[in-house]
Amino acid sequence: MKLTGNTSGSVLKSRDRSLVAISLPTIMWYLAFCYLPMFGMVIAFKRYRMVPGRGFIYSLFRGSEWVGIDNFRFLFLNPQMSLVIRNTIFYNLVFLLLDIVLPIGLSVGLSLISSNRFRAVSQAVSLLPYFLSWVVVSSLTYAFLSTDRGLINHALAHIGITPIAWYRTPAVWPWILILTHLWKSVGYFMVLYLSYISSIDKSLYDSAMMDGAATSQMIRYITLPHLKGIASVMVILSLGHILSTDFGLFYQVTRDSGSILSATETVDVYIYRALINNSDYGFSAAAGLLQNGIGCVLLLIVNYILNRMDPDNGLV
């Protein structure tokens, strides 16, 4: 898109030059920290060996042999891998759905409340968990779920129910993980959607009211259509990470319990377990490349589909 007509014939006009200068540090930052390191991706196809006395770049490009797709094989050797991938995709799809439905519902509800103070307090309270680290969250959930000292088991004992060894019961973990994820993320997404709702032109609602529209009709015909764009962007971005999960949630909150792995092991946790003892950077790069490669392809496909449905909804 042209910002100004190029009447003088020079490549950059004076104003453009200052705009370029302003963005130069960011461009350099991206080049240095996002694009240049991408060449390191070749480590996924090499058996990396450090050459004594040389740096990483020399060792990678000159001192390490090519091994083709050998580094990817460890991901598929494990007979549990299909379960691990199933878990990863299951949780991501559930999170994707709930991260859209719940925050939108809550933000629409909150936007209709006239008390500013109540709205502000609700936003702050629901946003707070987002800023807690997973280590803290892990301790909090442990305080509830500990077999002998946990609040829930104490409560169960009071009403005569035998305490449950939560960290050894796989069936409950999909619920616990989904709840924990929602508790931590709903506030963040809600604030995001609320900011979009508040940017909707108020005159639209006024006109609708003048025409006798009910609240539900205003939500359906004004609010939700305006949120479609941002919701589409959220879907596209989430699908870009379909094979990646939040390591903190699946490793810290589960406290690395082996007994519940059938319900909690995701690709990232598997990679951690496989590589904790041998620090093979080729393997971890291969795993990362595969996760992100598939995510990227999926992102482009969904983006294309959404663009075809409505050109305003696409991300790129």
Added chain:
Amino acid sequence: MKKNGIIILISLFICLMILNGCGANPQTDEPVNLVWWVYGRKAPNALDEVVERANAISADRIGVTVEMIYKDEEQFDLDMATGEYYDMTFTCDWCNDFDDHARDGYYYDLTDLVVSETPKLFETVDPWWEIGSLNGRIYGVPMLKDLAVEAFFRMNSDYYEGEKGLTLPDEIAFSELEKYASMWKEDHPDEYPLYMTQKGYGQVFQCHENIVGEYLVIPYRYAGTSEGTVIIPIWDDGECMDMLRYMHKWYDAGYINPDAATTTDIPYSLHTPIRTGIAWSGFMGWSDPTVTGFNVKLVRFMGPYMSRSTQQGSLIAVNSAVSEERAEASLRYMELLYTDREFRDLLAYGIEGKHYNYYENTVIRTQAGSDDYLVDLFATGPVISASVVSAGEDVLADSDQWTRVYEGYEGIHVSDTRGFSFDDSGYETQTAALDAIWESYRSDLLTGTIDPDEAMGDMRTQMEAVGLFDLLSEAQRQLDSYLESVK
């Protein structure tokens, strides 16, 4: 125009800052200042003060100073892989792997230099040079310490001996722990006598030599027999399996905390009457009643067993990329650590009078020593050349402890693998997949949380699918040909 100029200038300045951030730190060219990578999760508070004092002494005596950089296991791997500069580095069997790195040519071949440049060092370490050798060449200087694995129960002697009137023996079988655990449980029904973290009783996996991961092993008890060089999967080691079965029984009996497999920490405030640990006879490090809340007696339940991995608890290697001059300086420094007790104590315990005091030829730490300079003894040099630590004036250690420990090694079970180390080149994929399977059961097994027979059955099915037995054949082939070559 003026405004544009300012914007461009500011932008250029920020760009320069970014570029500056990308650049490497300038290296000091001081020939005698050695960069020394030391094992430790966190550098002690008083590090600078102690190193400054040590540098003044070493500069005067041998013309060498050091910059000690503390690293944890992950940092070692990362910095080694990216070619960060160092002169001397901590290396061992379980961190910054000595055999692999020596095989890959990362470490300086010290074979001739150590004899010609530092004959005293050579003489002091002799006859243990094989620990730091690979294929007959010396790539690392062993920092001598306990060389065998001995596992102990750390038992509350105030309770068992004082209150219950028993005499704790020096050694018991693993299964005999049951009576001590049940005794405590009867008196304290709401407590767990074997309270443990997710690391569990890791010593159980030390009854055999680990050949590949922790799942392909050779039991020490077969040393000297025809089975002493036969590699087996862990589930075929009856002794280990029996210990795991006992643990599971104790778990079901309520002796072990139900969430052990997910517990990360046991505070000393929780007065667990029985803990475990790897140490050596005469070790006093766990015996300070002001820390534990009661007097502790060590009761051995396993070992001593010796193999290449138990011997390789601590070595210092020199970067193969450094000049001969710097390699010589490194050796001189190590010689000083071995031959000057006061200098060694300085790096081990801090500054005399501030961090520790001498008492009856042993060392007693001060509060400042415990707070500001508590480092792993093996990380800063040879343990045997440092003074031994007493827990207090009333709990004195044997100052000649090491002579006795090494005398005890004379008749012990030494593994028949004779320094063999498995080379996993070409098998990294399988080992990574097997490690992942192993890791998913490890904590549950070592805390008694799951039935070991069922778990090992499941694990076996999964591991077979990954090719465990191909790996076992390869490891056995490598071991046989190695033993043939060293005949």
